[in-house]
Amino acid sequence: MRDECAAIRDEFDADLQSAVSENDLYQIKSKYLGRSSRLTSLIKSLKDLPAEERALTGSTANALKSSLQREIETALEAMRLTRKEQAIAARALDITLPGRRPALGTLHPVTRVTEKITAIFTGLGFSVVDGPEIELDFFNFEALNIPKDHPARDMHDTFYVSGEQLLRTHTSPVQIRTMQRMQPPLRILCPGKVYRCDSDISHTPMFHQIEGLMVDTHVSFSDLKGLLTILIHRLFGQETAIRFRPSYFPFTEPSAEVDIQCVMCRGNGCRVCSGTGWLEILGCGLVNPVVFKNAGYDPEEVTGLAFGLGVERIAMLTYGINDIRLFYENDLRFLSQF
């Protein structure tokens, strides 16, 4: 009987050697381990043998059976691995090829800067308010303490639509409209398009402004410095040096212009800052009591601060844009960079 086992082993070895496919291996498996295989019949016939021979032969036959099982599994596993590798190789994937990219548009830089600034102020409890772009002289000038023939009208080259209607030269009229509509305290931000009839290398006849107004019982000039310091540090970084210079706007008093340390040269002086190391970025001040009176607030009861900045200017400094006209040319080579 043990010779029989040896014979099976020899034959199996030869078959295994010649197997080339998984299918071959399954056939070998069934030939040597199947119900009708010689080994199975041999194991089945063990019960007819005498006890001691049964034990001896039994262990040999069972050892052979498990050995054959293991060897077939190993061979199968090896065969499967080879097949997978062949399949992968056959597909020849070069994953360094670029992916399929869905087209992605970009936001206009003016929108980006506007959203950034409005986010800062809505975070501080300011409401964002809109108003008409074609305004009445009253809201754009008179109510803001710029009566007819006031020399400050020279600061605004105004487009007129009729004697009394004009393209707003700043978004300040929205402040007046809001004060007429709402009672203090008030915290509003007015972004939008404004117009001046001026067109050269550094001016476009339309540009964007953001103005802020805060009215309460006790707002001081030092508060104005604090609020704008928050804005500038959020926009240009905590390290940015800031200076407030006296200036003049008919609707604020005291008025100031705010300079930041030049973002191009870090204050050493360059072409962008005309060698001064400083860049003017916004105008501000405490609300002139006359404006409160014109808007129907009691200047004895309320105080306020106001500020205004040009969005394009901030965008030019933030993104290093050197020509304001690029904003309105809408060249894709420009737009796609934002």
Add this chain to the structure above:
Amino acid sequence: MLLSIRWLREFVALEVPVQDLAHRLTMSGFEVESISEIGPQWDHIIVAEVQASAQHPDADKLTVNSVYTGTQTHQVVCGAPNVRAGLKTALALPGAAFPDGLVIKRSKIRGQASEGMLCSSAELCIGDPDGGILELDGRLTPGTLLADALDLRDTVLDISITPNRADCLSVIGMAREIAALYDLPLQLPVYATPQGGPACADMIAVDIQAPDACPRYCAAFAGDIIIAPSPLWMRRRLENCGMRSINNIVDITNYVLLEWGQPLHAFDYSLLRGKKIVVRAARSAERFTTLDNTTHTLPAGALMICDAEQPRALAGIMGGLDSSITRETNTILLESAYFKPGSIAATGRALGIKTEASQRFEKGVDINGLIPALQRATALIADLKAGRAASDILDHYPAPIEAPRPIEVSVATVNKTLGLTLTAETIACHLARLHMHTVATGPGALAVTPPSHRYDIKTQIDIIEEVARLNGYDTIPVTYPVVPLCSPERNITREVGEQARTLLTAAGFSEVINYSFQDPNLLSALRISSDDMRSDPVRLLNPLSAAQSVMRTTVLGSLLNNLQHNLRANRCPACSFFEISNVFMKTPEGTIIEKRMLAGLTYGMQYTDTWALAGRDADIFDIKGCLETLLNGLRIVSYRFETGSTEAFLIPQSSMRLCIGDTVCGQCGTLDPEIAEFFDAASPVHVFELDFNILCAYYVDHRSYTPFSRYPAVQRDLALVIDKTISAADVCAALDSFKNSLLKQWHIFDFYQGGSIPAGKKSIAFRLIFQSDDRTLTDAEVNKIHDKLLASLRVQLGAELR
């Protein structure tokens, strides 16, 4: 304003470096825009003595000169007739550069070496261009730099003066301010009163008929006038401050204007009739010729200076052609008057004239500065020996303007407003430097009287600003407002705008922003018909150009311009743009309404050809799909597209109206190829323009959850053949109307016509999803519904299975 530092130092003993002054001025409200050094432009020009001058051997009009410059002699070829031995003149050495770009080099002129150029005063920009080379004082030392020899050096600051500080539009005004900033005394000279000269009373009588516009009129006379060029120092000062030298008398009036800020006008007395000056308002449509030989039709109320017979000057703006100073003038009347700012501003604007004088009157001059200005002018006439000035000054001031009243100032308010803790003494001290008189009227209460030249100071807040300025804005601390929390007002338009931008950029559209103005021709290019509201845009009264003369009534035109720009400048193969902006409409009643629009455009290849995808031109379904995504993203549910647009610029068969609820929200479609070609587009252009406010109105912010089925879904495809006349929308509507709760979803997955499909028919294939909320569906159940659906489509649409 241009400020000469040397001129300034005549009135304030300022010793700090110019850079320090510029910084101090900038930080106190007088922004210094530039600092120019006068002098370096003559760096290579020196005093030279012509030692010998000989005829050029080969040129009739040239001389060859031997020129001595202290240590050496140069040979210089010259063409000036006045060159002669012994003449001291200016020599430009090699390296000297002139404003016209000429740079002096060693050269040969007609075979003769020339080591420089002898200069005329015109070439050196130092005065009258009367030909010939400069003839210098014989006492000057050869070899000295010309700038030093003639004392030409100076520093000029360009200062931006805010409109409220017209009192600083003069050397004295700035000196006063600078003295205050540095706490130095202001040194005003006392001018010697000229002796003799004609007495005013015998010469003229003044009659002010418009006292509101002209409350004060002063005048002085000078006789025996000799019109001549001004001395070099005066010419240089005027030119450094941006004025051209004319002659001694005109220069004196300009010099006083720059120094005192008070415009003067010189009349030729002999041309004034009737020994009379009448100040009156112009009669309606009165005409007047100014000295620049322009005839104006005057606006009503324009203030005129007249003699007994006729107008002689446009008050405060410009003199008349036939009373101005000439070479023959013997006696002059110098006018120094106060004209009300509003009157001058209105006339100046109406006539479009701006002069040095009108700019100062418009902003206001010091009513107490009229006489000092005349005194300065007559003193200069005497100094320059330009004539015999009278000691006498005529002062017609019938109703003196009230002196400024004291302003009550509370120390507590000053400190509360600024966030400072100043004492009453410090405040008074700051104000005293500005010539404001302060009296303590009680504890913490001050009464402050501003000087007459500070007519901008009227209320307490004006005083507070001055205190802040003098104390320095940098001394004010940084604090943060302490205010109650509040909930900001919602701004739906901006909220929806932000979401729409996010959705559209994610769909590949880039945002553009265009001018609100437009070329009116664009409207006809878009075939906007004359009965369309958009055809009659809001017009600007003063446009920059015809191409920007009307306000946009559609945003699409701008997008097409953007497309054209990118095609021309950039040859871009594809682009997708959108813009959210206002358009402006006129109602039939003439009221202007602003409407926010969302417009978009897509053109060209949807994908660039890549290894993975073949590119293809965008079609109408690309832009329609974008709109669907946008609407779905905004959770707008009740929308539908209706076939055919009313826009003449769209192809009728390839356009639609977007309706939301009962409203037409906008139009979408393919641009007429002729119009596309007009904008240089070779492939189809697809556009949309929507009323943004309607999107906002239907925008749904609210989200709610509906439970979904956990049971398996069954998918069935249904390929139908229908008549061509039946639209996909009809089939979809039929599917919608097939009310069966187990038919959960469906979409069109195939569309086909031609080929095996009979003529007049088309095939649409639907993928149907059946699912139950409470059990697993059996095939038999699904088959039953499927058959029922098919039967219903057969009946409704005559559909057959493919």
